[in-house]
Amino acid sequence: MFFTQHDIDRWIEEDIPFIDLTSSITNFTKDSLNITFKARHDTCISGCEAAVSVLERVGCTVTSSLKSGDFISMGDLIIEAEGTPQAIHKGWRVALNLLEYSSGIATRTRNLVAAARKANPHIVLSGTRKAFPGTRRLSVQALMAGGAVPHRLGLSETVLFFPAHYDNAGGLEMLLSQMPQIRLKCLEKKIEIELEKLEDIEKAVKAGVDSIQTDKMTPEQVAETVKLVKALNPAVKVLAAGGINIDNAESYAASGADMLVTSWMYFGKPADIKATIS
Known part of the structure; x- marks a missing residue:
């Protein structure tokens, strides 16, 4: 670092x-x-x-x-x-x-x-940008030292649509219809979107997003999401986020998600x- x-x-x-x-x-x-x-x-x-x-x-x-x-x-x-x-x-x-x-x-x-890889030796652990302000470099170095990767180093790095984006930009359907134009604007960047409903997730995968991020789903709901996404397009990644910690990481890893996204490591x-x- x-x-x-x-x-x-x-x-x-x-x-x-x-x-x-x-x-x-x-x-x-x-x-x-x-x-x-x-x-x-x-x-x-x-x-x-x-x-x-x-x-x-x-x-x-x-x-x-x-x-x-x-x-x-x-x-x-x-x-x-x-x-x-x-x-x-x-x-x-x-x-x-x-x-x-x-x-x-x-x-x-x-x-x-270590807890997550008991269930899935290939799972990737990722730390969010929710580090205490002014400490991000130290926090990123620390999570990498522990064997995880940074999810987003900053807003300039990753395309990640949250509900607050598409809800205030004409809705999800409008956003997904613009995916070809969005792809041209971000070129080599991956496009990720946070969704909760399976019908919306299916639409997003068919529209060509690269990753689906869940939020506060149960491990069982994540497993259902993984099954749907991989059946539609095995190349699309599923990221489980929201409330993941040392007590439930193994269960979330067993869901089949490609990555677990959490801020848990920063606070303690x-x-x-x-x-x-x-």
Whole structure:
């Protein structure tokens, strides 16, 4: 994942808007300190690259680092760095926050993928763009570290018609009748549409959409949708979305859907990582 210098500086500036007041008035007796970050539980790590950039930006030298996507056990070393006391104290909390929040998302994602693939080894797990504002790059890196893929990186990337689109543009029938013209406008982009009724789904598949996204259907309803869609056109993908979590991912994967779309991994406890300064 690419993080700009602006990203790094913004994270640091948020914690140190002017100076580190406590460190500036402390008479440290050593010229150099060491800091280590270790997992307190089994963890899928993410945010390492961002944390390393923060530590280096404040003047530390990083001597060891894992990479996002590594799975580690309790007590394993994630990052080790050295620097002046002032540098260490400037960077440790920002780096720790990046590691803990990112790794929390990555670990939940990994567990979700594992649950879904008990029923379907080929199912694709996808994270929505519902990440907390300002954290999308970190969130996307974390969900990919956990074995999922981004559903939509932004509105410029994907054609996805929601009911609020076609209900306010002449209705579904009108939208589907314009599919040849729509296809010319988006060229190589796939066209996806969210629908609930089987009769509407049949119309959309026959009109030439590439994917059908369901919303808050039960696993049984998704299975019925998959059966209909694949009978009409096996190339059309079915994406199950709405309310998918660690408790029901296996059931939704068993429905035959091609992809599970969820925001579940973004919301939960951060990973527990210990930072030790010595």
